[in-house]
Amino acid sequence: MCGIVAYVGERPCTNLLYQGLRKLEYRGYDSAGLSVLADGSIEVVRAVGNMDSLEQALEGNGNAGARLGLGHTRWATHGRPSVENAHPHTDCSGKISIVLNGIIENYAELKEDLSREGHQFTSETDAEVVAHLIEKHYGGDLLEAVRLTYSDVTGHFAFCAIHGDHPQMIAGARKECPLLIGVGKGEVFIASAIPAFLSETRDVIVVGDEELFVATPDEVQVLDLEKRQLDRETTRVNWDVDAAEKGGYETFMRKEIFEQPDALVDTMSGRLPDSGQVDLEEMLIPDDVLAGIDKIYIIACGTSFHAGMVGRYVLENWARVAVELDIASEFRYREPVLSPSTLVVGISQSGETADTLAAMRQARRMGAKVLAITNIMGSQATRDADGVIYTRAGLEIGVAATKTHLAQIAAIDLLALKLAQVRGSLDRDQVREIAAELKTIPGLLGEYLKDETATHEIAKRYFKQPFFLYLGRGVGLPVCLEGALKLKEISYIPTEAYAAGEMKHGPIALLEKGSPVVVVATDGHVYEKVISNIEEVRAREAAVIAVATEGNEGIKAYSEDVMFVPKTSEMLSPLVSVAPLQLLAYHIARLKGCNVDQPRNLAKTVTVE
Ligand code: AGP
Numbered sequence: 001m002c003g004i005v006a007y008v009g010e011r012p013c014t015n016l017l018y019q020g021l022r023k024l025e026y027r028g029y030d031s032a033g034l035s036v037l038a039d040g041s042i043e044v045v046r047a048v049g050n051m052d053s054l055e056q057a058l059e060g061n062g063n064a065g066a067r068l069g070l071g072h073t074r075w076a077t078h079g080r081p082s083v084e085n086a087h088p089h090t091d092c093s094g095k096i097s098i099v100l101n102g103i104i105e106n107y108a109e110l111k112e113d114l115s116r117e118g119h120q121f122t123s124e125t126d127a128e129v130v131a132h133l134i135e136k137h138y139g140g141d142l143l144e145a146v147r148l149t150y151s152d153v154t155g156h157f158a159f160c161a162i163h164g165d166h167p168q169m170i171a172g173a174r175k176e177c178p179l180l181i182g183v184g185k186g187e188v189f190i191a192s193a194i195p196a197f198l199s200e201t202r203d204v205i206v207v208g209d210e211e212l213f214v215a216t217p218d219e220v221q222v223l224d225l226e227k228r229q230l231d232r233e234t235t236r237v238n239w240d241v242d243a244a245e246k247g248g249y250e251t252f253m254r255k256e257i258f259e260q261p262d263a264l265v266d267t268m269s270g271r272l273p274d275s276g277q278v279d280l281e282e283m284l285i286p287d288d289v290l291a292g293i294d295k296i297y298i299i300a301c302g303t304s305f306h307a308g309m310v311g312r313y314v315l316e317n318w319a320r321v322a323v324e325l326d327i328a329s330e331f332r333y334r335e336p337v338l339s340p341s342t343l344v345v346g347i348s349q350s351g352e353t354a355d356t357l358a359a360m361r362q363a364r365r366m367g368a369k370v371l372a373i374t375n376i377m378g379s380q381a382t383r384d385a386d387g388v389i390y391t392r393a394g395l396e397i398g399v400a401a402t403k404t405h406l407a408q409i410a411a412i413d414l415l416a417l418k419l420a421q422v423r424g425s426l427d428r429d430q431v432r433e434i435a436a437e438l439k440t441i442p443g444l445l446g447e448y449l450k451d452e453t454a455t456h457e458i459a460k461r462y463f464k465q466p467f468f469l470y471l472g473r474g475v476g477l478p479v480c481l482e483g484a485l486k487l488k489e490i491s492y493i494p495t496e497a498y499a500a501g502e503m504k505h506g507p508i509a510l511l512e513k514g515s516p517v518v519v520v521a522t523d524g525h526v527y528e529k530v531i532s533n534i535e536e537v538r539a540r541e542a543a544v545i546a547v548a549t550e551g552n553e554g555i556k557a558y559s560e561d562v563m564f565v566p567k568t569s570e571m572l573s574p575l576v577s578v579a580p581l582q583l584l585a586y587h588i589a590r591l592k593g594c595n596v597d598q599p600r601n602l603a604k605t606v607t608v609e
Contacts, residue, residue: 002087002101004179005071005196006160006170009187009217012064017071018054020189020196025051025073025598030081032073034058035088035097036066040164042097046086050598068167070160072099080124089128091135092120095164098134100127101192102157102177103608110152130159138163143214146171147227150212156354156607158207160190171214172207176380177607178352179207181220183234188215194237195395203234209383239395253398253490253596257582258449261442263403264575266392267410268438276432278418285343285369285387290422293343295322297368299331299359300347301606303401303485304408308347309478310574311412317571318426318434319419328355329609332362342368345415349396349404350605351379358609360384373411375404389415398597399604400490402582405482406445409574413438437568441575444566448576452583458545458561459587462516463491469510469517470497470581471537473530476520479547479574483518483581490596491589500533513541518584519559522577523549524570534558545584547577 003024007013017034025032032054033046045061047053051073072087088097104110107126110133115121119132130149137148142163156176162169170190172179182189182197182204189197190213194204205220207213211230212223222232249255271279296315298308305327312323326334328346332355338344344363348356351374361384364370372385375393382388391407417434420426426434462468468487472480477499484497498507500519511517517537521530534544538558546559549567556562563580565573589596 003073003192003196004099004101004158004160004190006069006099006162006172006190007187008068008168008170008215009184010067011187013066013069014058014064016200017069018051018058019199020191021054021071021073022051023195023198024191024193030074031083031086032071033086033088034069034071035090035162036063036069037097037162037164037167038063038066040167042090042094042162042164044088044090044097046083046088048081048083048086068162068170070097070099070162070170085123085125087127089123089125089131091131093135096131096134096138096161098127098131098159098161100130100157100159101607102175103155104129104153104157105155106153126155127159129153130161134161140165142166142169142171143212143227146173147212147225150175150225158192168216169214171212173212174207174209176209176352176357178379179213181205181207181213181215183220186217188217188220190215194239198237198239202237204237205232205234209380251398251597253400253402253586256396256398256403257579257586259394260403260406260579261446261449263391263393263407264410264442264445266394267407268414269392271414272435272439276428276435278414278421278431278435280389280414280418283371283387283389285371287422289369290343290419292341293321293369293419294341295324295343297336297338297342297344297363298323298325298347299328299344299356299363301328301353301355303405303482304347304349304356306478306482306485307405307408307412308345309481310409310475311345311416313475314413314416314571315419318416319423320425321419321423328353328359332359336363336366338363338366338368340367340369344368344370345373346370346381346385347373347408348381349375349391349393349401349408351376351381352605352607354607354609357381357384371415373408375407397604399599399602400486400596406575406578410438413572434569437572441568441572444568445576445579448566448579452587454561454563455580455583456587458563459584459591461561462543462545463588463591465493465516467510467515468493468495469507469515470495471500471503471517471530471533472497472520473500473526474524475571475574476522476524476526476530476577479577479581480518480520482578483520483585486582486585487588489602490585490599491592491594492600493588500530503533504536508536508540511537511540511542515540515542516545517542518545518581519547520577521546521548521555522565522573523552523567524573531558547580
């Protein structure tokens with residue numbers, strides 16, 4: 001949701017903080033700010049808008065000699081985007097400054113109590129209560145004040161605090177929201193995500209859930225809530241620094257679309273040995289437990305939910321297991337029927353989506369086995385699960401998910417194959433055959449991505465259209481839902497996406513002459529049915545834009561435009577048929593002059609309900 005950074009060390013920190021925030025801007029950009037401590041006083045610089053606004057506000061401000069500071073880039077939850085609501089927040093004395101990511105759920109009653117005790121608030125935010133609580137609890141020991149503050153608040157958050165009495169100390173706490181510590185030589189960085197300090201140090205310590213930390217230039221301590229120091233090793237992160245840069249592409253989203261073949265290769269690497277035995281050793285759910293699973297429940301949000309929809313088809317088809325599916329924000333408020341033989345699969349590229357985490361915890365409380373499919377090492381989802389399948393898509397900066405989505409589909413394919421193997425619903429040769437085809441997909445996709453002429457030409461023809469309808473059947477349905485989401489979230493064009501068979505039950509009323517209708521019509525057992533639906537669309541003189549399998553020349557008779565994709569078996573077709581819809585959305589958004597990496601109102605990680 002928001003991005004937080006902090007620094008303590010030997011170097012002037014204003015620019016280090018600013019550069020760190022630049023790398024976290026994808027987490028939210030309604031406002032930004034930083035606070036630095038020098039000569040015992042804290043200077044705060046804040047601005048509404050993205051980091052460009054903060055850059056302007058910093059001109060001539062931000063003490064150049066400061067060696068301790070905090071920074072924050074915000075996605076508004078409580079309180080509109082404004083300078084007053086921008087972080088960092090300070091206490092009444094101005095000697096304490098804090099930055100926070102997440103939500104303090106009981107902030108209203110805390111604010112009321114603190115106000116009664118004489119504290120003066122300057123913002124509408126929930127986060128500001130943390131500054132005043134630390135002030136209330138401070139008796140000379142910053143860590144103790146942080147610990148007592150942690151015990152007062154409820155919600156999910158990560159925060160860092162500095163105090164004028166401690167010119168070389170940062171303290172803070174984590175409850176669910178990510179917090180990572182970068183350990184340099186005589187300096188320490190703290191951030192919501194690794195890219196903030198990756199150019200300065202690769203040595204990382206993860207602050208765990210419900211833990212505290214205190215950092216000085218030469219020492220980092222991670223402690224439990226009783227202030228017992230925890231033995232926390234430093235991990236070496238080997239991401240290329242340019243993984244967080246654009247690598248020559250015009251936008252992060254474009255870079256990530258073209259990284260999809262690599263994301264598939266990496267996600268499958270080592271997991272599909274030629275033996276045909278699927279190897280998911282890090283999943284940590286033993287084969288005998290998997291063999292006893294009689295129902296799978298997939299829960300996720302947004303694009304990850306669409307990956308889950310693909311998962312339902314392949315799990316039913318290959319593993320012959322009952323599959324239910326629900327968006328996490330609905331699942332968590334239902335009374336789902338779960339048992340120890342239910343496997344709940346939580347899909348979340350960030351591993352931090354509040355609704356998905358809550359649903360996973362509920363499933364665990366109800367006795368189900370929980371498996372996380374996530375892209376982020378050490379994310380909260382990995383802590384809320386009995387096992388993990390990591391997608392290996394690398395860092396995804398663009399708010400619109402692309403390569404992580406494809407990697408999620410591949411991960412679910414691997415899970416379905418593993419279950420089929422364990423349950424004996426496919427024999428070894430069948431598993432080997434599917435595995436062999438899976439390994440060809442990155443090459444097919446790479447070839448496809450070399451020529452985006454069709455999607456670019458189609459985008460030029462239709463980018464001024466006020467509305468798009470997307471249709472699909474079978475595995476084509478989640479693909480069309482994802483294509484529609486991509487278009488709406490980066491171009492702001494209204495879209496509807498429907499099961500093609502549902503169109504006649506209402507959505508067809510939307511069509512008029514020339515309305516663009518994108519239809520996923522790749523080869524498969526429902527292809528003829530899709531053609532019938534295309535006929536219904538054409539009878540209303542709408543414009544059909546088809547996604548079809550290479551070699552199917554017949555589709556041209558039914559379509560104004562066709563985006564051909566490589567031929568694959570039906571269950572694997574989403575791995576190639578999503579890409580044209582990603583590119584179509586991308587080109588349309590670019591033609592409309594939209595900011596595809598930072599679409600309005602969105603954030604890369606939604607850590608609030
Ligand atoms: C996808 O393009 C969107 N950014 C959004 O729907 C996203 O998929 C959703 O918020 C879930 O995020 P997660 O995978 O990190 O849980």
